Amino acid sequence: MRCPACSYKDTNVMDSRVNSDGTSIRRRRKCSKCEERFTTYEYIEEVPLMVVKRDGRRQAFDRTRILNGLIKACEKRPISVEQIEAMVDDIEHTIRKKYDREINSKDIGEMIMTRLSTLDEVAYVRFASVYRQFRDVNQFMDELQTILTKNKLKKIKKQKVKKI
Numbered sequence: 001m002r003c004p005a006c007s008y009k010d011t012n013v014m015d016s017r018v019n020s021d022g023t024s025i026r027r028r029r030k031c032s033k034c035e036e037r038f039t040t041y042e043y044i045e046e047v048p049l050m051v052v053k054r055d056g057r058r059q060a061f062d063r064t065r066i067l068n069g070l071i072k073a074c075e076k077r078p079i080s081v082e083q084i085e086a087m088v089d090d091i092e093h094t095i096r097k098k099y100d101r102e103i104n105s106k107d108i109g110e111m112i113m114t115r116l117s118t119l120d121e122v123a124y125v126r127f128a129s130v131y132r133q134f135r136d137v138n139q140f141m142d143e144l145q146t147i148l149t150k151n152k153l154k155k156i157k158k159q160k161v162k163k164i
Contacts, residue, residue, distance in 0.1 A: 003031035
């Protein structure tokens with residue numbers, strides 16, 4: 001670290017402190033030549049995560065877009081805001097852990113769909129109708145049929161477990 005007063009290359013760290021939210025370190029330094037004291041800050045350099053849209057455009061990841069989509073899908077359903085926020089937190093954590101620089105919007109949509117399908121079927125169908133861009137009633141009915149089939153399989157499995 002160069003001294004801001006004399007540009008000498010050798011400085012000593014006198015004190016280091018992590019800020020309250022843990023995102024930076026404040027260091028008090030002293031120049032070995034002129035003994036000038038100064039403060040430096042270290043921050044984590046975060047590379048923004050980019051979302052690749054269906055048409056190839058790229059935009060910065062924004063968790064509020066996921067939150068807003070889930071709020072619309074879960075409107076008038078017995079799902080608390082805390083549950084929605086927890087889902088968004090989980091999705092964001094998964095994305096940041098698994099992807100380094102870019103993620104396809106399709107992958108984000110599938111993560112949302114997977115979580116919604118276990119939380120609330122109506123919210124799932126609402127989200128799916130926008131996400132999958134149903135063009136007609138037949139596509140919508142196919143999605144409903146898939147849900148009904150899954151529910152029947154779940155009931156059959158539960159009945160087999162009860163018999164054992």
